[in-house]
Amino acid sequence: MDDFVGRQPELAFLAGELERARAGQLRVVTVEGEQGTGKTSLVRRSLEGLRAAGSGERVLYASADEVEQAVPFGVVSQLLDGLSADAHDGLLAQPAAPAEPIRVGGALVSVVGRRAAGGRLTVLVVDDIPWADLSSQQVLAFALRRLRADPVLCLFTVPSTVAGARSGATNASPLQYASAVAKLMPPHYTRAASQSHRMPWPRI
Numbered sequence: 001m002d003d004f005v006g007r008q009p010e011l012a013f014l015a016g017e018l019e020r021a022r023a024g025q026l027r028v029v030t031v032e033g034e035q036g037t038g039k040t041s042l043v044r045r046s047l048e049g050l051r052a053a054g055s056g057e058r059v060l061y062a063s064a065d066e067v068e069q070a071v072p073f074g075v076v077s078q079l080l081d082g083l084s085a086d087a088h089d090g091l092l093a094q095p096a097a098p099a100e101p102i103r104v105g106g107a108l109v110s111v112v113g114r115r116a117a118g119g120r121l122t123v124l125v126v127d128d129i130p131w132a133d134l135s136s137q138q139v140l141a142f143a144l145r146r147l148r149a150d151p152v153l154c155l156f157t158v159p160s161t162v163a164g165a166r167s168g169a170t171n172a173s174p175l176q177y178a179s180a181v182a183k184l185m186p187p188h189y190t191r192a193a194s195q196s197h198r199m200p201w202p203r204i
């Protein structure tokens, strides 16, 4: 995004979390703020350099939506789209029975763990995570319990308008692993823009 302005403290904070994850420590950061405050843009911006680096570091990205909450594994399948086909082949395919969160979670742990063993960072982004389908939340919670000493950064955005989004984090919710929270205030890029147009009152 070329017209991205401000958010220097938040970008510095996320860069620090990225470094901690790189050093081999699971970090789970939730970015909280009202709708339209710039959560999605901030997360994308903070990862731009990473994608350009071509270092084998990988961003797996999913965006949750209220209308897709009933789609089992919807969010996890979006995350897996960021892996090469052979890395996730069959992870969600189950010929006879429906896929189970524990089995899919185990498979996700082994895929991410394999990358970690090669010293490669994996970033898992779930935008608007409170809307993630239940089975995906269970998969993520299962995986995070087992990736505590791995180079993994989770960035979850949480609209603060979703009542009890964080306080309601259950045992099945990946939000319970939040190690850091970035709270976004009202969008200061608008304030900055309006300030530049503010003229002083003329002196009489």
Ligand SMILES: Nc1ncnc2c1ncn2[C@@H]1O[C@H](COP(=O)(O)OP(=O)(O)O)[C@@H](O)[C@H]1O
Pocket: 003, 004, 005, 006, 007, 033, 034, 035, 036, 037, 038, 039, 040, 041, 042, 189
């Ligand atoms: N730092 C920023 N500089 C300029 N525009 C921004 C910035 N952050 C967000 N925006 C713009 O504000 C709008 C809402 O941002 P978005 O990231 O979608 O908010 P949220 O995810 O919190 O709902 C978008 O049009 C986006 O381009």
Ligand SMILES: [Mg+2]
Pocket: 039, 040, 041, 127, 128, 157
């Ligand atoms: Mg958003």
